[in-house]
Amino acid sequence: MITYVVKYYDKLLGALGEHLVLVGLTLVFSLILAAALTVLCVYVKRVEAALVGVCSMIYSIPSIALFAMLIPLSGLGKTTAVIVLTLYNQYLLLRNFLTGLHEVDRGITEAAAGMGMTTGQTLLRVQLPLAREAILSGIRLAAVSTVGIATIAASINAGGLGSILFDGLRTMNMNKILWGSILSAGLALLLDRALIAAGRRASR
């Protein structure tokens, strides 16, 4: 197992790098999209229930099925992977963002409105700082789940740590299976811890 790492460390590191790119891209896109959708929900209250419902429906579709359904549209590779991963994150992010915003005491938001703040100002200066905890836990959930689902994306040629896992399975190479699992699980745990630490630092 150790000799395998010494011999093929460049391959493992390459897969890890690809995985990080996949996760990073997905997180950037999904945060932008989720923020836009949250703002939409704040301004147009009626769409909220429908939007969350649609997202939860997408979320309960197995990833490999969503990959399979999107291939006729966007082909094999990273594009499809990032689209699917971004779609999945919307449920986790949107739900947490909205819960966080709703949990802010009504008295506070009404006071802000009474002081003459617009909806946008209340959102940005009052609700957002107070909802930080929930927002961060949403981002953590999304990051961990993206690392996990991104391994499955290797089955549609998106690369990453999943390709080590699938290669190992095809050739029954235990070293590959073990290292693929260790690296992907480690990455998920590490990312989770890092985001917790970042959140602590931010709220100090």
Next chain:
Amino acid sequence: MFAEMAGYFQNNMDDFLRAIATHAAISALALFLAAAIGIPAGILCVRHRGVQRWVVPLFQALRILPSLAVLFLLIPVLGTGLLPALVALVLLAVPSILLNTVAGLLQTPEFMLETAAACGMTRGQIWRSVWLPMALPMILTGIKNAVTEIIASATLAAKIGAGGLGEIIFTGLGLYRFDLLLAGGLTVALLSLLAAGSVSLLGRLLMRYKYV
């Protein structure tokens, strides 16, 4: 593409139906086992704080593991086939059921249990008619999460030889055939939505008093 799909269904209806049956059967069995382990273990955790202290973090960590890793890591131990797939599915489903059971039981207000005791209920009665019903919504949410996780991972389990609808999708990926991809993908998606929907429906039936 639609002509291809129609052709696929015409020629392979038996295989297709068998795949659905395998998928549903292994998912149902895994869910049953996971609930049979997760709910009692959750109750045990709440009764004995000592157990809770090491079981809950363990399962929280297990939940972070990518499902593909759990599925593949069992190969050295159990080989390939139906059994390792079943074990992996149970392992993946137990955390959400157990953690939600614990959370549901812990969030029951203390005063309700005290009132029940003051009314002269026995320990068993308190469990049956106060504690468990109060925790039921959370437990059902756990089961719903578990069911989607199980159906999704059962699709992946085709890779380790468990059969089911995943086999159609992976064959489609291998041959780059859209008809197989769509037939497999849409069916898995529908199965998953259907299962999640029926758990919600079960919740509504069990907690009818909420919707009167």
